[in-house]
Amino acid sequence: MELRICMDVNDMERAITFYTEGLGLQLGRRFGNDFVELLGAACPIDLLFNAAGTHPVPGSGSPRNYQRHWTPLHLDFVVDDIDAAVARLQQLGAVLEMPVTDKAWGRIAGLADPFGHGLDLLQFQGRGYDAILQPN
DSSP: OOOEEEEEEEEEEEEHHHHHHHOOOOOEOOOOSSEEEEESSSOEEEEOOOOOOSSSSSSOSSSOOOOOOOOOOOOEEEEEEEHHHHHHHHHHHHHEEEEEEETTTTEEEEOOTSSSOOOEEEEEEGGGGGGGOOOO
């Protein structure tokens, strides 16, 4: 089974720049002006242009809004240098919501992209998540 991540954005060129320059993803295929594929992560990320105020499905009472919003789903990007990645993303419009924090498995930072989506950066150290495994 293939997994693809789809993200609505209201500024396609800004989104491409944010994710390619900020996280090192590569522009894959363009399917017209409203749909692009980003490659370089474990699965493709599809950016879908949808204007603010439009409805995601017919009859939806909630129009698209690109202000910061909470959802129980977010993306984690594993990076080699979390401090440099945070700085790059902030220069491209990300908002740092949780400063870089040390954990037993490495370091984490929480951000919001310019389109209201939450994302975390992870930098594994030592044994990574294995450092928090419970013995059987």
